[in-house]
Amino acid sequence: MRKKxxxxxxxxxxxxxxxxxxxAFVIACGGNGDTDKNGNGDTTAKTIKVGSLFPxxxxxxxxxxxxxxxxxxxxxxxxxxxxxxxxxxxxxxxVEADSQGKPDVGIQEVERLAQEGVVCILGTYxxxxxxxxxxxxxxxxxxxxxxxxxADEITEKGYKYTFRLAPKASWYAKSxxxxxxxMPDLNAEYGEVKTAALLHEDxxxxxxxxxxxxxYMKELGIELVSEVAYPxxxxxxxxxxxxxxxxxxxxxxxxxxxxxxxxxNQARExxxxxxxxxxxAGGTIDPEFIxxxxxxxxxxxTVVEFSKYGGAAAEDINKRYEAKFxxxxxxxxxxxxxxxxxxxxxxxxAGSDDREKIREAFGAVKLDxxxxxxxxxxxxxxxxxxxxxxxxxxxxxxxxxxxELVPLFPTDFAMEGxxxxxxxxxxx
Numbered sequence: 325m326r327k328k329x330x331x332x333x334x335x336x337x338x339x340x341x342x343x344x345x346x347x348a349f350v351i352a353c354g355g356n357g358d359t360d361k362n363g364n365g366d367t368t369a370k371t372i373k374v375g376s377l378f379p380x381x382x383x384x385x386x387x388x389x390x391x392x393x394x395x396x397x398x399x400x401x402x403x404x405x406x407x408x409x410x411x412x413x414x415x416x417x418x419v420e421a422d423s424q425g426k427p428d429v430g431i432q433e434v435e436r437l438a439q440e441g442v443v444c445i446l447g448t449y450x451x452x453x454x455x456x457x458x459x460x461x462x463x464x465x466x467x468x469x470x471x472x473x474x475a476d477e478i479t480e481k482g483y484k485y486t487f488r489l490a491p492k493a494s495w496y497a498k499s500x501x502x503x504x505x506x507m508p509d510l511n512a513e514y515g516e517v518k519t520a521a522l523l524h525e526d527x528x529x530x531x532x533x534x535x536x537x538x539x540y541m542k543e544l545g546i547e548l549v550s551e552v553a554y555p556x557x558x559x560x561x562x563x564x565x566x567x568x569x570x571x572x573x574x575x576x577x578x579x580x581x582x583x584x585x586x587x588x589n590q591a592r593e594x595x596x597x598x599x600x601x602x603x604x605a606g607g608t609i610d611p612e613f614i615x616x617x618x619x620x621x622x623x624x625x626t627v628v629e630f631s632k633y634g635g636a637a638a639e640d641i642n643k644r645y646e647a648k649f650x651x652x653x654x655x656x657x658x659x660x661x662x663x664x665x666x667x668x669x670x671x672x673x674a675g676s677d678d679r680e681k682i683r684e685a686f687g688a689v690k691l692d693x694x695x696x697x698x699x700x701x702x703x704x705x706x707x708x709x710x711x712x713x714x715x716x717x718x719x720x721x722x723x724x725x726x727x728e729l730v731p732l733f734p735t736d737f738a739m740e741g742x743x744x745x746x747x748x749x750x751x752x
Contacts, residue, residue, distance in 0.1 A: 370412075370414060370415065371414065371415050371416075371417040372408065372411070372414050372415070372416050372417065372443055372671065372677050373417050373419050373440065373441050373442045373443060374399075374416055374417065374418055374419065374442055374443060374444055374445075374446065374667065375418075375419045375420075375421060375437035375440070375442035375444070375445040375446065376391070376392055376395055376418055376419070376420050376421060376445070376446050376447065377421045377423055377430060377433055377434065377437070377445055377446070377447035377448050377453070377457060378391045378392055378421075378422070378423060378447055378448060378449050379422065379423050379424060379425040379449055379450065379453070380392060380420070380422045381422050381424050381425075382424050382425040382426075383425060383556075383557060383581070383583065384425045384449065384450065384581065384582075386582070386610070386612065387449060387581075387582065387610060387656055388422075388423075388425075388449050390651075390654055390656045390657040390660070391446075391449055391471070391472060391656055391657060391659075391660035392418075392420060392660070393645075393648075393649050393657065394645065394653070394656075394657035394658070394660040394661035394664070395418060395446060395660045395661070395663070395664050396418060397644070397645060397648060397649075397661060398660075398661045398664030398665055398668075399416045399417075399418055399664055402416055402664065402665070402668045403415045403416060408668065408671045408672055409672065410671075410672050410673075410674075410675040411671065411675060411676070411677070414671075414677075416664075416668070416671075419437060419440055419442050421433035421434075421436065421437055421445075423447070423448060423449075423450070423453045423457075425450060425453070426453070427452055427453050427455070427456045427457075428456075430447075430448060430453040430454075430456060430457045430460075431456050431457060431459075431460045433457075434457050434460040434461055434464070434466070434468070435460060435464065437466070438461075438464045438466045442466070443467070443671075443677045443678075443679055443682055444466070444467040444468070444469055444667060444670075444679075444682060445457075445461060445466060445467070445468045445469065446469050446471055446660070446663055446664070446667065447468065447469075447470060447471070447472075447473070448470060448472070448473050449472050449473060449656065450473055450527070450528075450529065451473045451474060451475030451478065451493075451527065451528035451529045451532065452475075452527045452528045452529070453473070454470050454473035454475065454478050455475065455477065455478060455528060458470070458478060458481070458483055458485075458486040459481075459483075461483075461485050461486065462483045462484065462485050462486065465485060465679060465680070466485060466679060467485050467486075467487065467679060467682050467683050467686060468485060468486055468487070469487050469488070469489065469663055469666070469667060469686075470486065470487070470488040470489070470490060471488075471489045471490060471659045471660050471662070471663030472489075472490050472655075472656050472659045472660060473488075473490060473529075474490050474491060474492060474493040474495075474496060474529065474532065474533070475492075475493055475528040475529060475531075475532040476492045476493050476494050476532050476535075476536070477528075477532070479492070479711045479712050479713040480711065482711075483712065484683060485683055486712045487686045487708055487712040487713075488712060488713050488714060489659055489662060489663045489666060489706070489714050489717070490629075490659055490714075490717070491629075491714070491717040491719060492532075492536075492713065493529065493532035493533040493535075493536050493604070494532070494533075494535070494536030494539065494540075495536075495717070495719065496533055496536065496604040496605055496627045496719060497533050497534075497535075497536025497537040497539070497540055497577075497604065498536065498540045499604075499627045499719045499721055499733075500537060500540075500577050500602050500604060500627055500721070501520075501537060501540040501541055501544055501546065501577075502540070502544070502733075503602060503625070503627075503721040503733045504517040504520065504546065504574075504575050504577075504602070505517060505544050505546070506733060506735075507575075507600075507744060509735075510732055510733065510735075510743060510744040511743055511744040511745075511746065513746055514744065514746070515574075517546060517574045517575050518545075518546060518547060518574055519546065519547045519548075519549045519572075519573045519574045519575075520537075520541060520546050520547070520548060520549070520573050520574060520575045520576065520577055521548075521549055521550040521551070521552070521568045521571050521573035521575075521576045521577070522534050522537055522538075522548065522550070522551040522552065522576075522577050522578075522579075523551075523552050523554075523564065523565070523568050523576055523577070523578050523579075523588065523601075524551075524552075524553055524554075524577075524578060524579035524580070525553070525554060525555065525556035525579060525580060525581060525584055525606075526553040526554060526555055526556070527556065529579060529581075529606075530553065530556075530579040530580075531553075533579040533604045534551065534553075534577075534579060537577050549571040549572070549573050550567060550568055550570075550571035550573065552564045552567050552568055554584065556580075556581045556583070556584050557583070558584060558587065559587075560587060561584060561587040561588055561591055562591045562594075564588075564591075565588055565591035565592060565595065565597070566591075566595070569595055569597050573599060574599065575599055575600050575602060576597075576599055576600070576601045576602070577602055577604070578601055578602065578603040578604065578606065578608075579603070579604045579606055580603055580604075580606035580607040580608065581606055581607045582606075582607035582610045582612060582613060583607065584607060585603065585606055585607030585608050585610075585613055586607065586613065586616060586617060588601070589601070589613075589617055589620060589621060589624060590617075590620070593620045598747040598748075599747075600623070600625055600747075601624055601625065602625040602626065602627070602721070603624065603625070603626035603627065604626070604627050605626060605627045605628055605629055605655050605719070606626070608621075608624055608626040608724075609626055609628055609629075609654050609655050609656075609729065610654060610656075611651055611652055611654060614724060614727055614728075618727075621724050621727075622724055622725065622726075622727075622745070622749040623723065623724060623725075623745055623747060623748075623749025624723070624724045625721060625722065625723045625724075626721070626722055626724075626729070627719050627720070627721055628655055628719065628720040628721070628722045628729055628731070629655030629656075629658055629659060629701065629717075629719060629720075630653060630654065630655045630657075630658035630659075630700070630701065630720075631702075631720050631722065631729065631731045631737070632652065632653065633730075633731055633739050634700075634702050634720070634731070634737065635702075637693070637698070637699065637700045638658075638700050638702075641653060641658075641661065641700045645657060645661070658700060658701065659701070661700065662698075662699070662700055662701050662706075665691070665697075665698045665699075666689065666691060666706060669689055669691055669697065670682060670685045670686050670689045671685070673685045673688065673689055686708060686712070687708060687710070687712075689706075689707065689708070690705060690706070690707040691705060691706040691707070692704065692705050693705070701717065701718075702718045702719075702720065702737065703716055703717060703718055718734075718737075720733070720734075720737050721733040721734075723744060723745060725742065725745060730742050732744055
């Protein structure tokens with residue numbers, strides 16, 4: 325009898341151990357509920373946890389918060405429209421994380437979000453955070469969707485769990501250089517651009533864009549006469565702008581964040597530099613740039629991901645965003661909003677909150693505006709290549725005119741009745 329009782333106890337203990345191990349495995353896989361009979365993620369989950377990783381404190385807090393706000397707006401709309409129908413109307417729940425603009429904190433937050441069971445992480449705004457964050461996500465086998473951060477290398481490491489909606493930095497640089505070559509066509513009083521200077525912040529964002537600028541300048545026959553890098557947190561950039569002025573380029577290509585963009589423009593105005601400054605969708609696209617500088621912001625050009633003049637869908641989402649957050653939509657918030665809708669389509673196709681199935685669905689997803697998908701960026705379709713990089717993401721080049729970013733290039737996207745302004749831009 326004692327042997328039989330002992331055998332029963334051993335069997336019972338083994339069963340408990342097996343059940344515990346299976347439960348731990350399900351949690352590790354990122355499921356938010358029970359598995360189905362095939363061992364897949366829960367197909368009837370009431371909520372799906374999605375992580376966000378943006379800088380919502382520190383110098384970049386305003387820009388990071390734009391991304392969070394846009395994601396929340398999209399989630400509200402997705403949930404109000406019935407949620408993820410293939411998963412029983414499951415609702416999206418945002419689990420927020422703050423990178424503080426620091427790469428090491430970004431890694432820690434990826435690990436925390438993974439432990440909390442998110443099925444995907446949306447981020448990161450900064451390339452310097454995206455690079456280590458994607459490495460951590462790969463190690464943890466958590467899909468990470470880079471809706472904004474543009475260093476080329478982010479999708480060039482062969483990672484299976486990294487996908488990116490934003491264009492590569494080199495694509496922004498290409499738009500800058502192509503715009504420079506087209507300037508005489510946009511305003512006959514501009515001569516041919518033969519020389520250029522680079523003025524950029526010194527993180528991965530600035531360095532990647534500058535590398536792209538140099539590549540396409542060489543291809544299109546523009547000579548580099550100076551390159552000046554600086555820390556984005558600098559308190560004064562007069563010396564750096566003076567160096568650029570001294571090289572006397574035909575045009576200046578910038579890569580900035582908000583505070584340094586303001587400092588550069590203040591120095592530009594003080595020195596009365598007549599050449600065009602063309603940013604790469606940096607601080608100059610932040611609505612705060614125009615608000616704080618007023619008329620002195622006039623004439624600045626920039627590559628832009630989003631324009632409220634980009635069609636009915638763009639105009640409509642801009643109105644809804646402004647009504648909710650008292651600020652017009654920017655390129656940052658546009659990509660975050662669009663990214664949320666891409667993720668919703670991925671989840672719909674996956675029909676599961678299993679991370680591996682979501683990873684597979686990312687690789688096969690396609691959004692098509694003609695088929696009724698919500699597309700607010702300047703393209704009709706969105707899909708990803710085998711490296712996880714979006715295949716096509718066109719960009720505008722705009723000039724600040726009358727306190728607004730007016731699209732001028734490519735000419736197919738140009739705002740009717742507008743042309744490239746000459747210095748002095750405010751008519752002084």
